[in-house]
Every structure is written in C-alpha cells, then in structure tokens.
Amino acid sequence: MRPGDPLSEVLDLVDVRGVISGGSAVSGAWVSPELDMSGALKFMAVVRGGMRVHAAGLSGPVELTAGDVAVLNHRDRVVLESITPRGLPRRVIDEVDVDDDVVALFGSAQDADDIMVGGHVDLNPAGHALLAPVLPPVAHVRASAPAATGVRRILDRLFEELLAERVGSSFAIRQYGQLFVLELLRAYMHQTDLPPGWLRVSIDEQLRPTLALMHGEPARRPSVDELARAASMSRTSFAERFRAVAGMPPVAYMSRWRMLHAQRALRDSDIGVGALASHLGYASESAFSTAFKREIGESPLRFRQRQRRAIAGRHSSGGGSA
The missing domain is CATH 1.10.10.60 (Homeodomain-like)
Known part of the structure; x- marks a missing residue:
C-alpha cells in the first residue's frame, strides 16, 4: 500500500469486496419484476443500451446509458425497465444468477439491445456503518464524467471475461469486481459534493x-x-x-x-x-x-x-x- 493513502487504509479495514452476482441481455421493450434490494448495497452497470431504475423514495426514475452505473443504497421496491417509448408493451424478465449460466446467457446474446451486469458491495458491519450514510438512495455514476474512465475500462474487461470462458475466468471476475467498486468510489467522489464523513476526509x-x-x-x-x-x-x-x-x-x-x-x-x-x-x-x-x-x-x-x-x-x- 502506498504510504499515506487513507482511502486504501479504510477500505482494507472494512473488507470492501465487489461481488458480481447477476446480469441480463435482452432486446425490445422489457420490465423487471419488483426487486427488494433493502438488505445490501447493490450496483447495476450498463454494458450496452440502457435502462431506467425506479426505486422507492426517489422523485423519478434514474436513466442509465452505456457505461453508466447505479449504486442502490438499501432500496426496496426497485423496478428496472428498458428505455423505449412508454406506450409499448413490455415483457417481464427475470434476474439471472452468475453462478448458474450467466456466461452462457451473455455468450448467446451478444447482439442484444440492452446488456447489464449487476452485483453487490460486500462489507463487514463497520463498513456498512461508514459507507451507507454517505451514499444517496441511488448514486448515479455517469460514463461521461471525466473521473469515470476507470469504471468503463474495468466494466469492459469484466464483460470480456464473462464472455471468454477462459481458464481462470472466475478468479479474474472476482478481481475485476473488486477493482470495479474502487473505480466506482473514485468516480463518485469526484463528481459529487460529498457529505461530511470518512470518504470526504480521505481525499x-x-x-x-x-x-x-x-x-x-x-x-x-x-x-x-x-x-x-x-x-x-x-x-x-x-x-x-x-x-x-x-x-x-x-x-x-x-x-x-x-x-x-x-x-x-x-x-x-x-x-x-x-x-x-x-x-x-x-x-x-x-x-x-x-x-x-x-x-x-x-x-x-x-x-x-x-x-x-x-x-x-x-x-x-x-x-x-x-
């Protein structure tokens, strides 16, 4: 660790891990079932296309396009939908578990209109107490933000590993999940006026x-x-x-x-x-x-x-x- 790197020191102590746990690759007009994400910090990254995120407590939907990421801070009643004209009928999609067949899913749907990768930020209890209070209900990290270039780079490498099915892919996906959370925090800290707390003091x-x-x-x-x-x-x-x-x-x-x-x-x-x-x-x-x-x-x-x-x-x- 580089001496005098407060963010790294805190992240080590609270055992931050990014866990890739799901994804979807779909075309046309679609909508997810209502999801309960109240028990964890979840993130959703758009690899291609886009989606709208509806969550309890928000004044309106958050719209994500390619390269964007949303971090949901203990939200319940979350619904995702395609960015298509609202009058079109939408078919309901299910979540896909990475541990089952997400690689096969992505491999067979590389031409899909909308491709998303999801996961959660795994923290020890001390980490939850530090991180949750300084994040909004939905933190939107935009691909267009100058500080978000690292997010897009890691997202592309992560998706490449999901598709390649190479030897060691599971290990690589875990490591990219870790780096993905770090880049998310870096981008969020530099595009937002942070409230007082450990994130703000660390930079x-x-x-x-x-x-x-x-x-x-x-x-x-x-x-x-x-x-x-x-x-x-x-x-x-x-x-x-x-x-x-x-x-x-x-x-x-x-x-x-x-x-x-x-x-x-x-x-x-x-x-x-x-x-x-x-x-x-x-x-x-x-x-x-x-x-x-x-x-x-x-x-x-x-x-x-x-x-x-x-x-x-x-x-x-x-x-x-x-």
Whole structure:
C-alpha cells in the first residue's frame, strides 16, 4: 500500500469486496419484476443500451446509458425497465444468477439491445456503518464524467471475461469486481459534493498529513496541536476544518479508527482482549472494553462470538454475505 493513502487504509479495514452476482441481455421493450434490494448495497452497470431504475423514495426514475452505473443504497421496491417509448408493451424478465449460466446467457446474446451486469458491495458491519450514510438512495455514476474512465475500462474487461470462458475466468471476475467498486468510489467522489464523513476526509489533501499520523500507529494519540502542525494550520482552524470535513472532532475520529482495528482483530484473529487493549494503547482491558461497548454497543467478547457465528453460518450455507 502506498504510504499515506487513507482511502486504501479504510477500505482494507472494512473488507470492501465487489461481488458480481447477476446480469441480463435482452432486446425490445422489457420490465423487471419488483426487486427488494433493502438488505445490501447493490450496483447495476450498463454494458450496452440502457435502462431506467425506479426505486422507492426517489422523485423519478434514474436513466442509465452505456457505461453508466447505479449504486442502490438499501432500496426496496426497485423496478428496472428498458428505455423505449412508454406506450409499448413490455415483457417481464427475470434476474439471472452468475453462478448458474450467466456466461452462457451473455455468450448467446451478444447482439442484444440492452446488456447489464449487476452485483453487490460486500462489507463487514463497520463498513456498512461508514459507507451507507454517505451514499444517496441511488448514486448515479455517469460514463461521461471525466473521473469515470476507470469504471468503463474495468466494466469492459469484466464483460470480456464473462464472455471468454477462459481458464481462470472466475478468479479474474472476482478481481475485476473488486477493482470495479474502487473505480466506482473514485468516480463518485469526484463528481459529487460529498457529505461530511470518512470518504470526504480521505481525499482532503490538506488533512492528509494528519490522517497519516492518526492511521500510522493506532496506539499513539497525537494531540490536536500536533495534528494541526502537520496540516500547517492553527489549532482552531484545524479543529473547525476537520470537524466540517469528517463530521466529527479529531479525537472522536481517532477513537473510531481504533475501534475499526479492534473489530477486525476480534473477528479475524485469536488475539486476547487484554493484548488487543494494549496494542491499541488502552491503559487496561477494562478501559478498552468500556470504550468498545460504548462505541459498538456490545462487549468485545460478545462481538467476537457473534461475528464467528455469522461467519460459520455463511460458510455452512455455502454463500457469502449479501
């Protein structure tokens, strides 16, 4: 990882993964059944043609054309339809599961009017808490935006893999799904006025030196004066700017950052709670447990047990999180 790359550091901690999970290749006038996407962050990318996205809570449909992507933020009652004159009768299409026969579907329908690829953004609970609040109900990333060239490039390579059926295609599709989400975030951040939060602070050039101090050693607690000096700002100006960009004071941000490390360690390793408390700079296991419960809502041990049960449940069912 490039030193001082706050976005990469956060994405690593919240385990962001892009999972390609469906698609359609159809011609003529069509409409989907009503879809419930309230349980996850879903994305839909148009490879060819276009479609309209209707979702509960929107003032009107979002129209996507080739290269456009929509990220649906926990939406229910979603309906997709072709961009054709509204008076034409529309046939109902079904979703297609990538794990079944989406490659064969695309391979046999390369000349279809409308080709779409869909999937979801897989995150751990901390990631959902960070990402969902800063995204609108439907985030529309337009292919025409200067920052979206990477989205189109990855989308083309992804579709090429879906069609080629080459050795290693499944692995390549997973990797392109990962890069696709990164390019989506990059494009979205540069075409939109972001609300205060971790996405906005992670791309703020003036605050980058302070994030390097905050992220570098979770056990270290640099003072606000030290952070202000790193940003070449006065203490007051720094505190005001950081709060306006991050949506919280610097001390609260550092506490949140330590808790992200704690959640990942409790979920993915066998480190003891006392050792973890020391690693994160807490004076005692009790002080860490109190801070963790205040921030997360349950004790470290209960959090670990619940996460392990959830992981075991997903593995036993043969699937990932949606």
